[in-house]
Amino acid sequence: MMxxxxxxxxxxKPILEVHGLIVRFTLRDGALIAVRNVSFDLFPGESLGVVxxxxxxxxxxxxxxxxxxxxxxxxxDAVKMRFSGxxxxxASKRQMRRIRGNRISMVFQDxxxxxxxxxxxxxxxxxxxxxxxxxxxxxxxxxxxxxLDKVGISAPEMRLKSYPHQLSGGIRQRVMIAxxxxxxxxxxxxxxxxxxxxxxxxxxxxxxxxxLTRDLGTASVLITHNLxxxxxxxxxxxxxxxxxxxxxxxxxxxxxxPRHPYTQGLLRSIPRVDQPAGRRLxxxxxxxxxxxxxxxxxxxxxxxxxxAEEQCVAQAPSLxxxxxxxxxxxxxxxxxxxxx
Amino acid sequence: MKRYITRRLxxxxxxxxxxxxxxxxxxxxxxxxxxxxxxxxxxxADDEAELRAVLGLDQSLPRQYWNYMRNALRGDLGTSLxxxxxxxxxxxxxxxxxxxxxxxxxxxTLLTGIPLGVLSALKQDTWLDYLxxxxxxxxxxxxxxxxxxxxxxxxxxxxxxxxxxxxIPFGEDPLASLGQLVVPSLVLSVALSASxxxxxxxxxxxxxxxxxxxTARAKGLSEWVVVIRHALANSLIPVLSIMGIQMAFLVGGxxxxxxxxxxxxxxxxxxxxxxxxxxxxIQGINLFICTLIICINLVIDLLYGVLDxxxxx
Ligand SMILES: Nc1ncnc2c1ncn2[C@@H]1O[C@H](COP(=O)(O)OP(=O)(O)O)[C@@H](O)[C@H]1O
Ligand code: SF4
Ligand SMILES: [Mg+2]
Numbered sequence: 001m002m003x004x005x006x007x008x009x010x011x012x013k014p015i016l017e018v019h020g021l022i023v024r025f026t027l028r029d030g031a032l033i034a035v036r037n038v039s040f041d042l043f044p045g046e047s048l049g050v051v052x053x054x055x056x057x058x059x060x061x062x063x064x065x066x067x068x069x070x071x072x073x074x075x076x077d078a079v080k081m082r083f084s085g086x087x088x089x090x091a092s093k094r095q096m097r098r099i100r101g102n103r104i105s106m107v108f109q110d111x112x113x114x115x116x117x118x119x120x121x122x123x124x125x126x127x128x129x130x131x132x133x134x135x136x137x138x139x140x141x142x143x144x145x146x147x148l149d150k151v152g153i154s155a156p157e158m159r160l161k162s163y164p165h166q167l168s169g170g171i172r173q174r175v176m177i178a179x180x181x182x183x184x185x186x187x188x189x190x191x192x193x194x195x196x197x198x199x200x201x202x203x204x205x206x207x208x209x210x211x212l213t214r215d216l217g218t219a220s221v222l223i224t225h226n227l228x229x230x231x232x233x234x235x236x237x238x239x240x241x242x243x244x245x246x247x248x249x250x251x252x253x254x255x256x257x258p259r260h261p262y263t264q265g266l267l268r269s270i271p272r273v274d275q276p277a278g279r280r281l282x283x284x285x286x287x288x289x290x291x292x293x294x295x296x297x298x299x300x301x302x303x304x305x306x307x308a309e310e311q312c313v314a315q316a317p318s319l320x321x322x323x324x325x326x327x328x329x330x331x332x333x334x335x336x337x338x339x340x
Numbered sequence: 341m342k343r344y345i346t347r348r349l350x351x352x353x354x355x356x357x358x359x360x361x362x363x364x365x366x367x368x369x370x371x372x373x374x375x376x377x378x379x380x381x382x383x384x385a386d387d388e389a390e391l392r393a394v395l396g397l398d399q400s401l402p403r404q405y406w407n408y409m410r411n412a413l414r415g416d417l418g419t420s421l422x423x424x425x426x427x428x429x430x431x432x433x434x435x436x437x438x439x440x441x442x443x444x445x446x447x448x449t450l451l452t453g454i455p456l457g458v459l460s461a462l463k464q465d466t467w468l469d470y471l472x473x474x475x476x477x478x479x480x481x482x483x484x485x486x487x488x489x490x491x492x493x494x495x496x497x498x499x500x501x502x503x504x505x506x507x508i509p510f511g512e513d514p515l516a517s518l519g520q521l522v523v524p525s526l527v528l529s530v531a532l533s534a535s536x537x538x539x540x541x542x543x544x545x546x547x548x549x550x551x552x553x554x555t556a557r558a559k560g561l562s563e564w565v566v567v568i569r570h571a572l573a574n575s576l577i578p579v580l581s582i583m584g585i586q587m588a589f590l591v592g593g594x595x596x597x598x599x600x601x602x603x604x605x606x607x608x609x610x611x612x613x614x615x616x617x618x619x620x621x622i623q624g625i626n627l628f629i630c631t632l633i634i635c636i637n638l639v640i641d642l643l644y645g646v647l648d649x650x651x652x653x
Contacts, residue, residue, distance in 0.1 A: 066558060068557055096560075097560040097561070099560070100557070100559060101558060101560035102560055105558065105559075113550065114551045114552055114554075114555045115552055116570050116574070117552070117574070117649070117650060118573050118648055119569075119570070120649075127559065127569075131561065165649070
């Protein structure tokens with residue numbers, strides 16, 4: 001049997017190390033801490049899922065890795081943030097530009113707005129390849145056509161001359177994926193790549209990302225608010241809430257034995273095929289805290305947690321090992337039983 | 341595309357008809373006509389009726405309008421009541437100067453308005469942005485005739501610079517001739533440039549927040565390429581529509597500049613014609629200007645299609 005990326009982990013060095021990441025925004029009506037002490041490693045070829053409701057700091061975390069957070073108003077701090085041995089915090093703008101689109105690339109949520117409406121697909125694909133791989137002329141076009149073919153777009157030569165508005169959302173997201181993989185990056189960051197798409201094609205896109213990154217040996221990060229989306233396509237999952245990681249575990253383990261009440265809630269909100277007809281989908285009551293207006297005391301999830309106790313409000317739990325490779329940030333991790 | 345252009349050109353006809361009718365009426369509302377002026381100037385009192393008959397001003401107004409329209413459709417705009425020269429010829433003789441003046445003003449406008457607007461947006465909320473914004477508010481609120489008069493008066497007092505009385509024809513000395521247009525065209529471009537600058541700034545700020553700008557940055561493109569290749573074209577689409585509106589303003593401005601700086605162009609000709617109640621000339625120039633503005637706007641609308649592939653005609 002092939003060693004899984006999990007088993008590789010012990011020998012391999014992480015390609016991305018983030019330790020103690022804190023991202024603040026100073027806005028006109030106050031300050032906001034969007035990411036609060038987030039640490040994780042990403043190993044070569046691994047696929048990491050990042051799950052949490054909207055506003056939990058998922059995008060900000062990975063935009064910080066790319067240093068694409070506008071500063072000001074943002075400010076990125078970390079104990080350590082390294083990509084393949086290189087310090088991302090101290091990297092010059094020039095060094096960052098050499099990493100972006102080349103070593104680490106990104107696919108965004110809305111393929112409708114993520115492509116420039118006045119430039120052809122070809123023009124937008126070519127510029128990255130030209131910049132990082134130095135291709136030009138015929139070989140540049142060949143590379144674009146090959147990439148479009150790889151992401152399953154028919155008549156790629158013709159598509160190069162198309163403008164984004166002439167393509168459907170699914171095709172545009174395929175173009176975005178082709179663009180992101182065009183320079184053989186070590187890491188692909190996919191931020192809610194299917195959220196804006198039709199349900200019927202979400203699965204195709206997720207599988208496309210999984211298959212292509214596997215073939216190319218690219219590590220991938222799949223950001224989503226839907227735990228169901230990362231079930232079949234990731235090796236590990238980290239669950240975020242209010243700017244923190246609340247649970248982190250290998251995918252099968254997280255689905256089998258979720259320990260954080262938030263994870264359990266997310267799990268129960270996944271629509272299931274075998275669900276009895278007419279039964280309404282479960283959703284966690286309440287909403288994540290407004291980071292700009294509310295100060296968080298103790299466990300950020302306490303107001304919505306069915307298991308909350310006095311201790312939870314008084315003091316915030318920290319992310320602790322619960323089992324090997326399974327980290328949970330909950331006072332009651334040991335006795336939080338899956339209910340429902 | 342061809343159909344679109346044809347349709348737009350066909351629409352030109354009713355517009356011109358309306359404009360010609362309005363101008364025809366308005367010039368006749370101004371008290372006094374060419375004949376009373378001629379009589380007052382030259383004092384041949386007994387020939388007044390005869391003079392009217394010769395000039396065709398004795399006919400009924402509908403009749404005059406009918407003749408005017410019939411000839412205009414054949415490309416004949418009539419002859420000047422004073423000089424007896426064909427109006428069309430007089431206009432085309434003066435047109436190049438007005439054209440050069442307008443184009444030069446447009447050149448300054450784009451040369452300053454767009455780059456300064458971009459700069460202001462990129463340096464949002466810095467002292468440079470505040471400075472540029474104050475300058476543009478100033479530029480918008482200073483009337484061009486006032487600025488022009490100021491330049492003429494204080495130019496003479498402080499710099500011993502006087503607008504030359506004798507205009508150098510382009511054919512005689514092109515550079516010197518163009519040189520005479522520099523100050524008037526600069527004055528003309530102040531307000532235009534200020535509004536282009538404001539619009540460019542606003543649109544740049546909006547476009548720089550778009551998702552595709554983030555995508556461009558995520559590719560590792562330099563900020564320069566992001567701004568020029570990805571942001572500018574998208575920002576210029578609305579700027580273009582402002583320019584369409586400005587065209588009428590620009591033409592009106594040339595009339596004022598030509599009269600203040602004594603430039604023998606179409607604008608000066610128009611003002612003189614109004615003074616002397618030279619109806620055919622006033623009517624002819626108005627038709628001409630109106631056609632010109634409509635055509636420029638058509639070109640601008642077609643330019644949209646070049647800048648924005650989503651637009652199809
Ligand atoms: N550019 C920004 N300026 C101010 N606040 C921001 C900015 N980007 C994100 N935030 C805030 O940071 C928090 C986390 O956002 P984000 O990472 O986008 O959440 P998500 O988990 O949905 O991706 C949110 O409260 C959001 O309002
Ligand atoms: S720490 Fe307490 S409030 Fe927070 S998730 Fe655990 S049980 Fe719920
Ligand atoms: Mg997000």
